[in-house]
Amino acid sequence: MNHVVGISEMKISNKPGDVLVTYSLGSCVGLSLYDPVAGVGALLHSMLPLSKIDRAKAEARPFMFVDTGVPQMLQTVFDFGAQRSRLIANVAGCASLLDDKKLFKIGERNYTVLRKILWKNNILIAAEDVGGTISRTMHVYMADGRTTIKSGGKERELV
Amino acid sequence: MSLREVIISATRKVPAIPTAAARVSTVLQDPDVNISALSRAIEHDPALAANVLRIANSIYFSGPRTVGTIKEAIMRLGTSRVFGLTLASAIAPVAGVAIKGYDLKPGELWQHSVSSAVCVDQLIETLALEAPKYTFTAALLHDIGKIVLGTFVEVDAAPIMDLAFKEGMPFEEAEMRVLGISHPEVGAILLENWNLPKIVVDAVRWHQQPDEYEGDTDQMIIDLVHAADALSLIGGIGTGSDGLNYRVSKVVADRLGLNNAIAETVVMKMLDGLEEVKELFGEDWGR
Numbered sequence: 001m002n003h004v005v006g007i008s009e010m011k012i013s014n015k016p017g018d019v020l021v022t023y024s025l026g027s028c029v030g031l032s033l034y035d036p037v038a039g040v041g042a043l044l045h046s047m048l049p050l051s052k053i054d055r056a057k058a059e060a061r062p063f064m065f066v067d068t069g070v071p072q073m074l075q076t077v078f079d080f081g082a083q084r085s086r087l088i089a090n091v092a093g094c095a096s097l098l099d100d101k102k103l104f105k106i107g108e109r110n111y112t113v114l115r116k117i118l119w120k121n122n123i124l125i126a127a128e129d130v131g132g133t134i135s136r137t138m139h140v141y142m143a144d145g146r147t148t149i150k151s152g153g154k155e156r157e158l159v
Numbered sequence: 160m161s162l163r164e165v166i167i168s169a170t171r172k173v174p175a176i177p178t179a180a181a182r183v184s185t186v187l188q189d190p191d192v193n194i195s196a197l198s199r200a201i202e203h204d205p206a207l208a209a210n211v212l213r214i215a216n217s218i219y220f221s222g223p224r225t226v227g228t229i230k231e232a233i234m235r236l237g238t239s240r241v242f243g244l245t246l247a248s249a250i251a252p253v254a255g256v257a258i259k260g261y262d263l264k265p266g267e268l269w270q271h272s273v274s275s276a277v278c279v280d281q282l283i284e285t286l287a288l289e290a291p292k293y294t295f296t297a298a299l300l301h302d303i304g305k306i307v308l309g310t311f312v313e314v315d316a317a318p319i320m321d322l323a324f325k326e327g328m329p330f331e332e333a334e335m336r337v338l339g340i341s342h343p344e345v346g347a348i349l350l351e352n353w354n355l356p357k358i359v360v361d362a363v364r365w366h367q368q369p370d371e372y373e374g375d376t377d378q379m380i381i382d383l384v385h386a387a388d389a390l391s392l393i394g395g396i397g398t399g400s401d402g403l404n405y406r407v408s409k410v411v412a413d414r415l416g417l418n419n420a421i422a423e424t425v426v427m428k429m430l431d432g433l434e435e436v437k438e439l440f441g442e443d444w445g446r
Binding site for chain 2: 007008024025047053057096098101105106133135151153
């Protein structure tokens with residue numbers, strides 16, 4: 001079954017037949033975590049880097065922000081039996097406009113904050129497809145953790 | 160006929176907006192417009208009236224109090240907003256189709272339109288601007304030219320995408336190079352055919368080249384549509400094969416007083432606004 005992860009949402013599964021999908025990642029960041037032994041996987045779609053711009057919002061919708069969404073996602077996968085040392089992390093999104101003056105840095109900042117939080121949590125990024133000016137759709141197949149990125153009508157595996 | 164001429168003639172193939180919506184447009188362009196005449200024009204089409212009421216009653220537009228009549232809707236929301244809602248209701252079926260040439264699934268262009276319109280509202284509020292009339296409408300219609308290019312002409316996007324992504328050319332310039340016309344220009348021609356106000360036509364025509372406009376239309380509407388489009392793309396709402404491959408203008412950002420911190424706030428508010436305006440999207444917006 002396909003489970004759609006909307007903007008500022010996170011979904012988790014441990015059913016091999018499930019596919020987690022999030023559409024049109026612009027400057028937003030998509031993070032997938034998968035534990036092949038526990039068969040647990042999750043997909044997060046965060047829109048903004050830091051929750052300090054609206055703490056109340058972060059309380060209500062923690063997955064909107066990278067700094068509140070990632071810790072909560074980690075807690076959820078651990079609650080489902082995943083182990084930190086086995087987690088495979090894949091990242092996509094963080095695109096930007098053609099913006100040589102760097103007016104809007106949301107994509108770049110999402111990526112920086114994400115890397116920092118994963119690093120603090122001792123999780124290495126296994127594969128990523130980030131930056132540029134493309135919009136991406138991310139699929140995570142629960143059967144084997146395979147993660148694909150679709151953009152401009154073409155789909156490729158993230159390895 | 161050149162490709163450009165083929166495309167321009169294809170704007171005639173797009174179904175005209177319903178008579179009632181066209182009448183609303185005409186009524187509103189009368190400087191002495193009165194609320195009764197406007198509500199009559201809307202009520203003339205019961206389906207349109209029902210839609211306007213339904214949308215006006217979404218949390219986003221009306222808050223907790225229910226609006227029962229078109230007259231109340233106009234008094235609550237103002238004529239300019241009602242015009243936007245009327246057009247929204249009228250073009251939703253056209254904008255809701257898949258746009259093949261741009262790899263947009265059914266509803267995605269519509270989502271991008273609505274998110275840009277919601278975003279323009281949030282920009283105006285956050286930056287405390289006195290925005291020109293019809294700014295919401297122009298934001299809603301800014302990419303309507305893609306319907307013509309992607310559906311009625313079904314352009315082959317491959318050479319456009321090569322220029323855009325391999326050579327880093329802004330998408331509308333790549334369209335211009337390959338097709339002899341860009342989607343903002345096509346959209347403006349379409350809206351001119353529909354007799355929409357010149358300020359809306361100009362905002363749609365120049366939203367990707369705001370620095371190049373030389374005319375007497377209020378520059379602020381062009382700037383606001385440019386910025387709202389940019390932030391809506393950053394949010395990834397209804398983005399197609401063109402992705403985020405558009406240039407953002409520093410001149411516009413400076414004129415509006417827009418920086419990264421404000422942009423983050425506006426993007427957040429846009430997402431909230433979209434939650435409240437789900438009625439415009441149908442079931443599965445953002446999907």
